[in-house]
Amino acid sequence: xxxxxxxxxxxxVVIVGAGPGGMGAALYSSRADLSTLIIEKNFVGGLxxxxxxxxxxxxxxxxxxxxxxxxxxAQVKKFGTEILYKEVTRxxxxxxxxxxxxxxxxxxxxESVRALSVVVACGSAPRRIPARGEEEFYGRGVxxxxxxxxxxxxxxxxxxxxxxxxxxxEGHFLTQFGKTVTLVHRRDQFRATxxxxxxxRASEKWSExxxxxxxxxxxxxxxxxxxxxxxxxxxxxxxxxxxxxxFIGYEPAATFVEGLCELDGEGYLVVDGKMRTSCPGIWxxxxxxxxxxxxxxxxxGNGATAAIDIREYLAEHxxxxxxxxxxxxx
Numbered sequence: 001x002x003x004x005x006x007x008x009x010x011x012x013v014v015i016v017g018a019g020p021g022g023m024g025a026a027l028y029s030s031r032a033d034l035s036t037l038i039i040e041k042n043f044v045g046g047l048x049x050x051x052x053x054x055x056x057x058x059x060x061x062x063x064x065x066x067x068x069x070x071x072x073x074a075q076v077k078k079f080g081t082e083i084l085y086k087e088v089t090r091x092x093x094x095x096x097x098x099x100x101x102x103x104x105x106x107x108x109x110x111e112s113v114r115a116l117s118v119v120v121a122c123g124s125a126p127r128r129i130p131a132r133g134e135e136e137f138y139g140r141g142v143x144x145x146x147x148x149x150x151x152x153x154x155x156x157x158x159x160x161x162x163x164x165x166x167x168x169x170e171g172h173f174l175t176q177f178g179k180t181v182t183l184v185h186r187r188d189q190f191r192a193t194x195x196x197x198x199x200x201r202a203s204e205k206w207s208e209x210x211x212x213x214x215x216x217x218x219x220x221x222x223x224x225x226x227x228x229x230x231x232x233x234x235x236x237x238x239x240x241x242x243x244x245x246x247f248i249g250y251e252p253a254a255t256f257v258e259g260l261c262e263l264d265g266e267g268y269l270v271v272d273g274k275m276r277t278s279c280p281g282i283w284x285x286x287x288x289x290x291x292x293x294x295x296x297x298x299x300x301g302n303g304a305t306a307a308i309d310i311r312e313y314l315a316e317h318x319x320x321x322x323x324x325x326x327x328x329x330x
Contacts, residue, residue, distance in 0.1 A: 001082050007111055010097060011037045013310055014105050014115035015303075016088050016256070019046025020296045021286025022121035023072040024303025025310075030079035032311045037113065038076070039105065041087040045069025046123050047250075047287075048296050050147045053173070057297055065147070084113075090256050091118055091282070100317040101281040106256075116281070116317075117310045120257055120269055121303060123287040124250035129161055131226075133217035141223025142244050146170035149243075150177045156242035159184055159226060161214060167247040168196035174245065175203040182241070183208045186231050212237075217244055254288050264290045275306035283310060 013029045015022045018040035030036040043049055051065035060068065073083070087108035094102045097116060105113040126144035128134055134142055143149040150173060158178035160171040163185035169192075174181050181203070188210045190197060200206050209228060215236060216227040225240045252267040262270040262278035268291075269284035271277055277284050285302030287294050292302075 003084070006037065006082065006084055007113060009035070010102065010114040010116065011035050012115075012314060013037070013117050013119065013307070014039060014103075014113055015119040015121055016091075016105070017046065017121035017123055017286070017288075018044040018073075018083065019121060019123050019286055019299060020048055020072070021123070021288075021299035021303040022046075022119065023076055024300035025119045025121060025283075025285060025307045026076040026081045026303070027072075027079065028304045028307035029310060030076060030081045032307070034307075034311060034314065036076075036081045037115075038081060038083045039086055039088055039107075039113065040083060041085070041122075043069075044073045044083065050145045051169075053169070054296070056295070088122075088256050091120075091260060093260070098317060100314065103281065116314060118282045119275075119303070119306050119310070120254055120261070120277070120282065120284045120288055121286045121299075122253045122256075124252045126246060127249045127251050129214060129217070129244065129246040129248065131214040131217050133219070137217050137219055137223050137244075140221065141219060141242065142217060142246070144246050146173050146245055149245075150174050153177050153243040155179045157240065158182070158243045158245065159214075159239070159241045160245050160247065161185075162247035162249075163187060163189070164191040164247065164249070165193060165196055168192040168200045170245065170247055171206070172196070172200040172203065175200070175205045178205060178243075180207065181205050182239075184212050184214060184228065185210055186213050187211070214244070250287065250294075252288055254284075257282065268292070273305075274309040275302055276309065281313075 012034035013036045015038045018038050048065040049069040054063050090106040092104045094104045103115045154177045158181045160183045211231050212228045214226050215229045218225045228237045254269050260279050269289045271284045271289050275283045283306035285306045286299035
């Protein structure tokens with residue numbers, strides 16, 4: 001569908017974000033014959049597309065995140081979902097269509113898309129390493145995506161920051177490329193599962209610096225080292241490395257509905273059991289919602305829940321319009 005055609009129509013469902021949550025919503029809404037548009041800023045799959053190995057999704061024994069994302073894309077397109085690659089800057093209330101509220105989904109290029117319902121499925125972005133030099137060397141030795149950038153550090157010394165599942169999974173993946181991979185974590189306990197920890201520690205390239213934080217990332221054009229600080233003693237130590245990968249959590253990306261929908265203190269979207277937000281006509285799903293466990297299977301289920309509720313919500317408004325028209329005719 002041409003861009004002008006997308007802008008010209010009023011969509012039953014506009015989904016912001018093409019991760020597992022958005023894809024789950026699109027699958028159920030498009031199969032229910034609701035006109036469905038996904039708007040995605042980057043690429044289909046969200047953060048899962050950057051994951052090397054997926055083995056915890058039902059019926060998928062093993063696949064790369066990108067492969068799984070491509071299968072999801074093909075499936076929703078088969079049922080009529082359209083995908084638009086644009087950045088959403090704001091969602092605003094528009095004039096009602098019959099009894100149903102409607103929305104303008106504003107785009108970064110100044111255009112807008114009209115929607116009878118909106119699903120916020122934009123997920124979250126990697127939290128940046130809080131160290132001097134991070135911004136200077138981002139993309140020049142500092143990365144947040146092992147799948148994207150791991151091959152650039154073949155036979156190099158790599159440092160991984162974090163203590164959660166992603167830090168150990170992605171760090172383990174980086175052992176395929178790096179000469180050494182050193183995990184730095186401010187505590188001596190981890191949020192990662194024992195399985196992820198065992199796998200990483202099984203590599204002879206793996207080592208750990210526990211009880212440390214990165215104070216500064218150094219280099220000359222590209223990263224050449226870091227300054228570590230011992231959390232207990234305050235002592236600092238300069239360590240030569242070629243790359244620094246951060247896996248210290250994520251920041252929610254729901255600012256474009258701020259003031260319209262309730263957000264919690266950290267910026268996550270507050271929803272009820274049907275994925276409804278505080279604003280009628282807007283739903284949320286996936287990593288962006290408060291209390292999300294940030295698992296692909298849960299995000300996809302959130303999306304399905306939202307889409308089923310949207311189908312009933314739109315049907316109720318159509319029934320109300322029909323009843324009103326019949327009453328006036330009588």
